Amino acid sequence: MRSESDRSRVEPFHVMDVWKAATERGRTHGDVLSLAAGQPSTPAPAPVLRATKAALDSELLGYTETFGIEPLRAAIAAHHHATTGIAVDAEDVVVTTGSSGAFTLIFLAAFDQGDTVVVARPGYPAYRNTLTALGCNVVELDCGPETRFQPTVAMLDALPTPPAGLIVASPANPTGTIIDPEELAALARWCDEHGTLLISDEIYHGIVFGEQATACAWETSREAVVIGSVSKYFSMTGWRLGWMLVPPGLRRALQRLASNMTVCPPAISQYAAIAAFTDEAKAELDSHVRRYALNREVLLDGLPEIGMGDLAPADGAFYAYANIGQLTDDSTEWCRRVLAETGVALAPGIDFDTVNGVRTVRFSFAGATADIEEALDRLRKF
Ligand SMILES: Cc1ncc(COP(=O)(O)O)c(C=O)c1O
Structure with missing residues (x-):
């Protein structure tokens, strides 16, 4: 055996x-x-539940386009425009099977075996474990209370060589801490200058307390990958739908991989999730x-x-x-x-x-x- x-x-x-x-x-x-x-x-919110019932009656619910149906990609793009003010096109959006599916795809599309990818410790364990399974070399930055448990440019400067990738999460799991918008912008600039792919996990955006602002990495650099999901703010974990905003240079690789690995994200969730981006x-x-x-x-x-x-x-x-x-x-x-x-x-x-x-x-x-x-x-x- x-x-x-x-x-x-x-x-x-x-x-x-x-x-x-x-x-x-x-x-x-x-x-x-x-x-x-x-x-x-x-x-899931009431309009999503209504849209689900309607989709069951009216849609074939077969495979969809690999990157997701256009109306959903457009709704996600509009959502980013509404929350950040920056122009985001449906073309920029790749819909995935949860943000978990986005991580696997982008790791495969952007990193080779042996590439070093930097993450924060403490942090969400699936980054480390998925990267390890894919043969990447994971370097954990020891992030304590003095930096709100988040990585800083100074920590990146202290690395022996620039890594292939940096993953940040804000608000973070497990700490809930937010990266200050200026620090996120500085991290994004550092990554651009050093040829490091910044992957910014923004799936907890919308769940923020107090005055602290959450920035989107794309406000500074469109070379970054921004990760989103309907799981947290949108209250739809089991629907297994996430997305990423992707720079043009990585789209073809993602298309090749995603079409082979999953064909498309779940169709019923895609039709339903359009209604998650409504005022209601x-x-x-x-x-x-x-x-x-x-x-x-x-x-x-x-x-x-x-x-x-x-x-x-x-x-x-x-x-x-x-x-x-x-x-x-x-x-x-x-x-x-x-x-x-x-x-x-x-x-x-x-x-x-x-x-x-x-x-x-x-x-x-x-x-x-x-x-x-x-x-x-x-x-x-x-
Ligand atoms: C920081 C973070 N990223 C990604 C995920 C994965 O979420 P999903 O695949 O449901 O979008 C989680 C789940 O808890 C998380 O906490």
């Missing part, structure tokens, strides 16, 4: 183990409060963001009271990332105990930080406010 490939020996997404244990606990105890899932607790959907989605803001306040007030006040500044997304080094140096075991004794599911930091994640934990506050309050109560007793 053929054994598994070397390239497949990457870390799994460990939080999935927490989900499994939480589902099991739900079956046996019926008391689970999940602050582990990085997804909204709401369905925006009103509904903004009401979710107001709830996240309330949940964030409850959590940021409550966590210090129970000795978990060493938090990353939660500027956006729906996460609070806590250093719990005074409680444990085995966050996985600690989260397992918390789930077993309280029914509260949390994400241990090991997915996001291979060095310090044994002392960190991520709280997702995308759920109901009452659940966050109840979870804090149980954690207080624990």
